[in-house]
Amino acid sequence: MKKPQILVVGSCVMDLVTRLKKIPGSGETVLGEHFTTASGGKGANQAVQAARLGACVTMVGKVGDDAFGREMRSSLAASGVDVTYLMTQPDQASGVGNILLETGSNGASQNRITVVPGANMTISPREVEFLEEQISGYDLVMLQLEIPMDINVLISRYAKNKGVPVMLNSAPSAPLPRELVENLTYISPNEHEAEDLTGIPIRQGPEMMDDARRAVSRLLEMGVENVIITLGSNGAVLGNKREWIAADCVTMPKVEDPTAAGDSFVASFCTGVCAGLDHRQALTFASYTAALTVSRLGAQPSLPTLAEVISLMKQRGCETVQWEKLDALM
Numbered sequence: 295m296k297k298p299q300i301l302v303v304g305s306c307v308m309d310l311v312t313r314l315k316k317i318p319g320s321g322e323t324v325l326g327e328h329f330t331t332a333s334g335g336k337g338a339n340q341a342v343q344a345a346r347l348g349a350c351v352t353m354v355g356k357v358g359d360d361a362f363g364r365e366m367r368s369s370l371a372a373s374g375v376d377v378t379y380l381m382t383q384p385d386q387a388s389g390v391g392n393i394l395l396e397t398g399s400n401g402a403s404q405n406r407i408t409v410v411p412g413a414n415m416t417i418s419p420r421e422v423e424f425l426e427e428q429i430s431g432y433d434l435v436m437l438q439l440e441i442p443m444d445i446n447v448l449i450s451r452y453a454k455n456k457g458v459p460v461m462l463n464s465a466p467s468a469p470l471p472r473e474l475v476e477n478l479t480y481i482s483p484n485e486h487e488a489e490d491l492t493g494i495p496i497r498q499g500p501e502m503m504d505d506a507r508r509a510v511s512r513l514l515e516m517g518v519e520n521v522i523i524t525l526g527s528n529g530a531v532l533g534n535k536r537e538w539i540a541a542d543c544v545t546m547p548k549v550e551d552p553t554a555a556g557d558s559f560v561a562s563f564c565t566g567v568c569a570g571l572d573h574r575q576a577l578t579f580a581s582y583t584a585a586l587t588v589s590r591l592g593a594q595p596s597l598p599t600l601a602e603v604i605s606l607m608k609q610r611g612c613e614t615v616q617w618e619k620l621d622a623l624m
Contacts (some may be wrong), residue, residue: 296350296488296568296569296623297349297569298344298349298350298429298433298434298564298565298568298569299349299431299432299433299568300341300344300350300351300432300433300434300435300564300565301350301351301352301353301354301425301429301432301434301435302338302339302340302341302344302347302351302352302354302375302435302436302439302570302584303337303354303355303422303425303435303436303445303446304335304336304337304338304341304353304354304436304437304438304440304441305335305336305337305339305355305387305389305401305411305414305438305450306337306355306356306357306363306366306367306374306388306413306414307334307335307338307366307388307389307390307391307409307411308331308332308333308334308335308337308365308388308389308390308391308413308455309331309332309333309334309390309391309393309553309592309593310329310331310367310390310391310392310393311329311331311332311393311395311528311551311553311591311592312329312352312393312395313327313328313329313395313397314326314394314396314397315327315396317394317396317406317617319615321389323621326344327397330591330592331366332594332595333366333369333370333593333594334391334553334554334593334594335355335366335389335391335414335440335593335594336368336438336440336463336465336556336557337355337436337438337441338353338366338594339439339554339557339558339561339593339594339597340436340438340543340557340560340561340564341353341370341373341375341436341561342369342370342373342375342385342561342594342597343554343561343565343587343597344434344561344564344565345374346374346598347372347561347562347565347583347599347600347603347620348565348600348620348623349565349569349572349581351374351375351376352375352376352378352379352432353370353375353376353377353379353514354379354380354422354425355380355381355414355417355441355612356382356413356414356415356416356417356421357380357381357382357383357389358382358386358387358388358412359382359383359384360385360387360388362387362390363382363388363413363504366388367380369594372467373555373594376590377384379441381417381421382413382533383413383416384412386412386413386416387410387412387413387420388412388413389409389410389411389413389414389440390409390410390412390414391404391409391410392408392410393553394406394407394409395551395553404552405551405552405553407553409440409466409512411440411441414440414441416441416444417440417441417445418429418445419444419445419448422448422580425449425452426452427451428496429452429453429456429458430456430457430458430487431458432458432566433448433458433568434458434459434460434567434568435450435453435458435459435461436460436463436560436564437449437450437462437463438464438465438559439462439463439464439465439466439467439468440466443470443471443474446462446602447471447473447477450462450473450474450477450478451473451477453477459480460477460478460479460480461480461481461482461560461564462478462479462480462481462482463482463483463556463557463560463565464482464483464487464491465484467483467486467487467488467491470491470516472516475514475515475518476517476518476556478517478518478519479518479519479520480493480520480522480564481513481518481520481521481522481624482521482522482524482556482559482560482563483523483524484523484524484525484526484556485506485525485526487528488506488509488513491500491512491516492508492509492512492513492622493512494508494509494512496509496523496525502528503531503540506523506531506534506551507531507538509521509523510523510531510533510538510611511533514534514535519534520532520533520573521534522560522563522577524556524559525543526542526543527543527545529541529542529543529581530559530577530581532573532577534575537573539573539574539577540577541574541577541580541581542581543585544581544584544585545585545586546586546588546589547589548589549588549589550588550589550590550591550596551588551591551592551596552588552593553592553593554587554594554596554597555584556584557597558580558583558584558586558587558596558597558598559581559584561615562576562583562584562603563576563577563579563580565579565620566579566580566620569620569623570616571616573615579603579614579617582603582606582607582610582612583598583603586598586602586603586606600617600620600621601621603617604617604618604621
């Protein structure tokens, strides 16, 4: 195994989290139970998670020249992420996410999120052109859809030209340019995003796996090498031209906040693959990492360390030799 070198080009968003018993309807006012702020954004979350799992991570993105921007920069650095190329846009506010976390009487939590991208959408091609040469120094590039689409296309082109694998976490859902899709080594939508991309609904119940297979096949036909579809409590599947893997969801006694679960899953999968794990091992690793994430409140505050993931796996009777080798590299 080797210590992964990962580049994340993506978003930084300050999460404003309100926990309440019931989401208000139109014109309705309800009292919340708890409010907190936490550094987030899909790009930053994935960077932090990969770093906490032992990867060397560089974050390229943009924040505003404000208190939120300074706090998000500090949060990334505190987790060991290289923020040398995290830029500041003086005339724009940092991105913010409004999160309503509904805690039902049965103990389950659901969230509704509104993101205002702010400075994230001001990244220009000129500001990232230095990566055309530097990108060859990384084992993998991670992208998401909370920055301008043309930046994702450009970075994916740089990576493909240098033979560097690219993971796109295709969230929030958006149409994808053909070039971007064809430059991808991995794509990781959830079931709703997969339907938006393929037109194939992934239904709950006994039809789910057949639907997921069809959606994976459609995305492979579009030019992606490997497709991962996350299915919430039904786990995740990975498909390519050679293999089909279904991974069970790892459950926890209580779900506190699912906000960063997808980011945690994708980042841990990428970290595992770059460290030398095969796809099945990396999916297992990702499932345990995401399980810890949903058992805690907040985005980046909920993301676990490698030692915590190994501990949970041991508690559940899993073989951890491969992951302990990764831990020894830290």
